[in-house]
Amino acid sequence: MTISVEELENQLLKLKQEAIDAIASLDSLNSLEGLRLAYFGKKGQLSQILGGMGKLAGSDRPRIGALANEVKEEIQTLLDNQRQEFQQAEIQAKLASETIDVTMPGSYRPLGRIHPIQSTIDRVNDIFVGLGYTVATGPEMETDYYNFEALNTPVDHPARDMQDTFYLPDGNLLRTHTSSVQIHYMEANEPPIRIIAPGRCYRRDTVDATHSAVFHQIEILAVDEGLTFTDLKGTIKVFLEEMFGADLPIRFRASYFPFTEPSAEVDVQWKGRWLEVMGCGMVDPNVLKKVGYDPELYTGFAAGFGVERFAMVLHQIDDIRRLYTSDLRFLQQF
Known part of the structure; x- marks a missing residue:
C-alpha cells in the first residue's frame, strides 16, 4: 500500500501541533521525559511516521525528510525550554523554602570554658x-x-x-x-x-x-x-x-x-x-x-x-x- 507525500506532511504537521499542546500542559520533569520518549523513542510517533517514507518515491523523500527534521527540532526546542523552566522553578522553590530571615535573632549558644x-x-x-x-x-x-x-x-x-x-x-x-x-x-x-x-x-x-x-x-x-x-x-x-x-x-x-x-x-x-x-x-x-x-x-x-x-x-x-x-x-x- 502506497502513501502520498501530502499524507505524511499532514501527519507531521498534526504531530507538531499535538506536541505543542502537550508540552504546554506538562506539570513536571517526569511527565516531560515521558512525552519525549513518546515522540522520539524507537517506537515513538515520529519514528512511526517516518517509517512510511520507504513507500514514497525517491524524489519525494528529501521533501519529507526536511519537514521531519524541522518538526523534530521544533519539538526538541520546546521540550528543552520546558525542561529549563521546570528546573528553574525547582531551584526557586528550594530557595524559597530554605530562605533565612536575617532579621530574626540568632539561636544563642554559650561559649564553652576550660574546666x-x-x-x-x-x-x-x-x-x-x-x-x-x-x-x-x-x-x-x-x-x-x-x-x-x-x-x-x-x-x-x-x-x-x-x-x-x-x-x-x-x-x-x-x-x-x-x-x-x-x-x-x-x-x-x-x-x-x-x-x-x-x-x-x-x-x-x-x-x-x-x-x-x-x-x-x-x-x-x-x-x-x-x-x-x-x-x-x-x-x-x-x-x-x-x-x-x-x-x-x-x-x-x-x-x-x-x-x-x-x-x-x-x-x-x-x-x-x-x-x-x-x-x-x-x-x-x-x-x-x-x-x-x-x-x-x-x-x-x-x-x-x-x-x-x-x-x-x-x-x-x-x-x-x-x-x-x-x-x-x-x-x-x-
Missing part, C-alpha cells in the same frame, strides 16, 4: 615543657608491682598505710598516684630522663573541703648524672614562681616518702596560712635498681602534687568539692 582542673594541668604542662620535660601517661588500673613494689614499698612496708587503696577482684588496683608512670617510662627509656606525668588517681579518702576519693595528680621526674637536691629545689622554685608569682612565700619541710631519700614537703602561704601543695625528694637508689639503672652513675629527683590543690590556690577556691559539682554558677567564673 579549672584542665586549665591547671595545661598550665603546668606548658611550664615543664618549656623547661625541656616530656609529657608521659600510663594506665589508671595498675598492678601492685608498679604502684608499690617498684617504688620501694613492698607488701609488708608500713608506708602502704599512708594510702587507702581501691583493690580490684583480680588483685590489681586503681593507681593511688601517677608515680607508677615513672616506672613504666624508665623501663622503656635510658637516662637522661625528664618527664611530667599528669593523670587521675584514686584513694579511699574521706571527702571534705580539701580531700577527694578521685583526684588529679602530676608527677615530675628527672634522672641524669650528677643531679642533686639543689637542682630539685631550683626546679621547684622556678616552677612555683611561674605558677603563682615571685611574691608567693615558699618553704621546704623535711618529710618521708618510701621512693625518695631525702624527702621534703613543699608549702606555699595561702590566705594567711601555710598550705602543703607538693612532695619531693631525691629518687631512692632502690627505685633506680628496680628499673636497671646504676645508682652509682645516675641520680634523680621527683616531685608530685594534686592538681586540685593548685587550682584552689590559683583561683582562691575554698572547697575542693566545688570542682566536681558541675555547678554552672561556679564554672562560668573561669
Whole structure:
C-alpha cells in the first residue's frame, strides 16, 4: 500500500501541533521525559511516521525528510525550554523554602570554658615543657608491682598505710598516684630522663573541703648524672614562681616518702596560712635498681602534687568539692 507525500506532511504537521499542546500542559520533569520518549523513542510517533517514507518515491523523500527534521527540532526546542523552566522553578522553590530571615535573632549558644582542673594541668604542662620535660601517661588500673613494689614499698612496708587503696577482684588496683608512670617510662627509656606525668588517681579518702576519693595528680621526674637536691629545689622554685608569682612565700619541710631519700614537703602561704601543695625528694637508689639503672652513675629527683590543690590556690577556691559539682554558677567564673 502506497502513501502520498501530502499524507505524511499532514501527519507531521498534526504531530507538531499535538506536541505543542502537550508540552504546554506538562506539570513536571517526569511527565516531560515521558512525552519525549513518546515522540522520539524507537517506537515513538515520529519514528512511526517516518517509517512510511520507504513507500514514497525517491524524489519525494528529501521533501519529507526536511519537514521531519524541522518538526523534530521544533519539538526538541520546546521540550528543552520546558525542561529549563521546570528546573528553574525547582531551584526557586528550594530557595524559597530554605530562605533565612536575617532579621530574626540568632539561636544563642554559650561559649564553652576550660574546666579549672584542665586549665591547671595545661598550665603546668606548658611550664615543664618549656623547661625541656616530656609529657608521659600510663594506665589508671595498675598492678601492685608498679604502684608499690617498684617504688620501694613492698607488701609488708608500713608506708602502704599512708594510702587507702581501691583493690580490684583480680588483685590489681586503681593507681593511688601517677608515680607508677615513672616506672613504666624508665623501663622503656635510658637516662637522661625528664618527664611530667599528669593523670587521675584514686584513694579511699574521706571527702571534705580539701580531700577527694578521685583526684588529679602530676608527677615530675628527672634522672641524669650528677643531679642533686639543689637542682630539685631550683626546679621547684622556678616552677612555683611561674605558677603563682615571685611574691608567693615558699618553704621546704623535711618529710618521708618510701621512693625518695631525702624527702621534703613543699608549702606555699595561702590566705594567711601555710598550705602543703607538693612532695619531693631525691629518687631512692632502690627505685633506680628496680628499673636497671646504676645508682652509682645516675641520680634523680621527683616531685608530685594534686592538681586540685593548685587550682584552689590559683583561683582562691575554698572547697575542693566545688570542682566536681558541675555547678554552672561556679564554672562560668573561669
